[in-house]
Amino acid sequence: MTTAPTLEDVARAAGVSTATVSRCLNMPDRVVEKTRARVMKAVSDLNYTPNFGARVMAAKRTQTIGAIIPTMENAIFARGIQAFQETLHAKGYTLLVASSAYDPALEEQEIKALVARGADGLLLIGQDRDGSVYDYLARQQVPTLLAWTHGADAPCPTAGFDNRAAMRGLAEVVLGKGHRRLGMISAPTATNDRARQRVAGVRDAMAAAGLDANALALVHAPYDIDSASTAFEGLMGQSPRPTVVLCGNDVQAAGAIHQARKMSLAVPEDVSITGFDDMDIAPVLSPPLTTVAVPHRAMGQRAARTLVAMVEGEDMQPDAPLATQVILRASLKALPQAD
Amino acid sequence: MTTAPTLEDVARAAGVSTATVSRCLNMPDRVVEKTRARVMKAVSDLNYTPNFGARVMAAKRTQTIGAIIPTMENAIFARGIQAFQETLHAKGYTLLVASSAYDPALEEQEIKALVARGADGLLLIGQDRDGSVYDYLARQQVPTLLAWTHGADAPCPTAGFDNRAAMRGLAEVVLGKGHRRLGMISAPTATNDRARQRVAGVRDAMAAAGLDANALALVHAPYDIDSASTAFEGLMGQSPRPTVVLCGNDVQAAGAIHQARKMSLAVPEDVSITGFDDMDIAPVLSPPLTTVAVPHRAMGQRAARTLVAMVEGEDMQPDAPLATQVILRASLKALPQAD
DNA sequence: ATTGGGTATGCAAGCGCTTACATTGTCCAT
DNA sequence: ATGGACAATGTAAGCGCTTGCATACCCAAT
Secondary structure (H helix, E strand, O other): OOOOOOHHHHHHHHOOOHHHHHHHHHOHHHOOHHHHHHHHHHHHHHOOOOOHHHHHHHHOOOOEEEEEEOOOOOHHHHHHHHHHHHHHHHOOOEEEEEEOOOOHHHHHHHHHHHHHOOOOEEEEEOOOOOHHHHHHHHHOOOOEEEEOOOOOOOOOOEEOEOHHHHHHHHHHHHHHOOOOOEEEEEOOOOOOHHHHHHHHHHHHHHHHOOOOHHHOEEEEOOOOHHHHHHHHHHHHHOOOOOOEEEEOOHHHHHHHHHHHHHOOOOOOOOOEEEOOEOOOOOOOOOOOOEEEEOOHHHHHHHHHHHHHHHHOOOOOOOOOOEOOEEEOOOOOOOOOOOO | OOOOOOHHHHHHHHOOOHHHHHHHHHOHHHOOHHHHHHHHHHHHHHOOOOOHHHHHHHHOOOOEEEEEEOOOOOHHHHHHHHHHHHHHHHOOOEEEEEEOOOOHHHHHHHHHHHHHOOOOEEEEEOOOOOHHHHHHHHHOOOOEEEEOOOOOOOOOOEEOEOHHHHHHHHHHHHHHOOOOOEEEEEOOOOOOHHHHHHHHHHHHHHHHOOOOHHHOEEEEOOOOHHHHHHHHHHHHHOOOOOOEEEEOOHHHHHHHHHHHHHOOOOOOOOOEEEOOEOOOOOOOOOOOOEEEEOOHHHHHHHHHHHHHHHHOOOOOOOOOOEOOEEEOOOOOOOOOOOO
16 A cells, blocks of 8 residues: 555445444444444554544544743753643643744744644743734634733733742842842843743842842843853952842753852852752752742643633633742852841 | 634635635745735735645645654753754744653654644654554655664664764773773663663773673663662662763763762762763763763754655665764763772 | 334535646737 | 737635434334
């Protein structure tokens, strides 16, 4: 056979109609045991795989969920997506992942590609995107869930945590340790609401502590080790120098620690450093990293459950945000009392 | 409008036939300017997106490439896949990624899902899988490329490097530093030819140096930090204790270093540790990690070019394996000469 | 034996798109 | 004027599958 077998080939081989074969595959209990056995044998003899395009076109459901994550370059989204996939799989859905490299235009293309491909639902990260994208999604009636963020006022249902409150919690701990000159390395905030919220969280804490929120020494850098190193170097060049640098993410914190070592600055003696995410590497860095633990797996699972419910037409009442937790490790130290 | 517009809706709105609309979209120069403008206006007025299933079914090409990677949990495959995607994108293809969690059965399901979805080509990692899988792929006539591995005798074309030679190169350096009692932490080798090859590479070097290859203290652990920590602890419990532990991967090396610190073993004074991959974290660990640099991006790009060529029916002569490079950093030290 | 009520199966109409082929229209050479 | 060549567009036949409806069949009850 030079071309892939079709339903009809199977039907012929089993001596039944295409309808029966289709039913065997999709609603096995509507076909009597004996026939089904014969059909299944033909299926495996011919090594038949249904043609997806045809199936979609006829049935209008794909049992496929699409997800677009900003990056696969580091593990930020990996754990959550893995859990998301596992849960989807258990529910009979297949996950297709694309990565946008933090580029809104690319993301938009990928959204269209996934929708065109018949994704029954979409998972996107964060809520910063052009209104036209949400219009398009609404128009195409594709249930969409936003993860890694939380908000009742978001343009779609969300499954995530409150980035602002989470970072504020960490900043409060930092301030509680006596730090007053705060530095921060954040991802570019233009199209990244999570990053923006984290910055806002730090400022919230500063304001609440009676500090000038604008005094935050803020530097932007992409989520990679080298950029963060450079950013850290810049921060350390300022005077007075910050006593602590809060990083928007553990990867950046790793870069900061790395750079500190290069500059012969002891962490935390000369400068404290914190991260965000509590990735695998956080406890392994030296010094081990103070960070914010994000419930990645729980978020992925919840996202899967919610999105499937949306796809299957159930009403979902909005979820509360997931809780995050400050993890204290050696990279943050208390400042000696000055007053 | 309650349902997505179809080609026919557009045709009606523009006052032309569906064929003309289709041509506007797929071969614009076969339609005269004036008509095309009218059609395009209708398209954007209606916010029309072609139905992928229908298009696939009629045209039999999807411009989609599928990739299945063993894990997204850590960044092992991330850089390569990212480059793969970028190159595909430049060539007008969309990449769909699935993760098999190192489970052959899951991988098989995902292969079928991707094929059924009309992937024009497939990228798989390594070559260890049931013959029936390759039969299926041949049957379905889906061009398939194996990455992260190299071999003229592989069941499909490959785009990668020689794991065995790469690890042998590192082991030779290690032996050259005077180490004689070697420990190794490898991923489970049952369905992972890359891991198996790396072990073989170490044994090759040992044998070539006149050592007993069976004297290698080998422990298996999945690619995560905690498992590697445990594995390292086991290795250190043996006596005589290895003077160096070669890890199948940088993540495992991170776990090993972490565990060494916990056990108050100084690296590299008490024990040397090496990794594989030269991930971002390798230079950031303390001590910085001696490892093998793998040309991830080059591999991803080559894979994309080769696979697209295969999909488009060009003949490809087999490529040479990509070169790897031993990166010496502080985690490996020379042993004092004993003789 | 008949009849009625289920069940198991077959029939055939699409699903939205592409594309080979047919048709219509245009323009130029004769 | 007329025919021919070519360009622009339309017509309609699938692509492989699902599913509402029709048919065939089986068994129990009469």
